Amino acid sequence: MNKRHLLHLLCIALCVSFIVGIATLSSAQASSPYHVQMLNERGSEKFVFNEEIIRISVGDTIVFEPTTKGHNAASIKALAPDQATKFKTPYNKEAEVTFSVPGIYGVKCTPHAAAGMVAIIVVGEEIDSKVDLSKVKLPKKAKSKLEQLISQL
Secondary structure (H helix, E strand, C coil): CCHHHHHHHHHHHHHHHHHHHHHHHHHHHHCCCEEEEEEEEECCEEEEECCCEEEECCCCEEEEEECCCCCCCEECCCCCCCCCCCCECCCCCCEEEECCCCEEEEEECHHHHHHCCEEEEEECCCCCCCCCCCCCCCCHHHHHHHHHHHHCC
């Protein structure tokens, strides 16, 4: 084998290694969990999620992180896809939730829902943003905030 042939094979091996490395890095980034913090305050707002409209892909995981005691995250009945599994994270503990069904999900902090601590999670790309809130049973402030968030979709 001559030097030119060896150099050619080495170039091919390096290119393949580079492509495999990029593909591995991309898939690792795509499967990284999304972090959502539960806050007592943000500026002048009290009891909020750090992001109130969260867009993720089907199969993505969200890590709900209470920054102080007294928070949890729970799906809102009547505001999730029919086939979706409902969830309620433990109080005061970080918890992961994976979203496998596309659609719009409502999320609340159970003890602070009356203060309007709600968020919307949009799972997937092609989502019908027409949401019927008539069956959603929440305190007035929470329902009003959901209406505002949904109007932004």
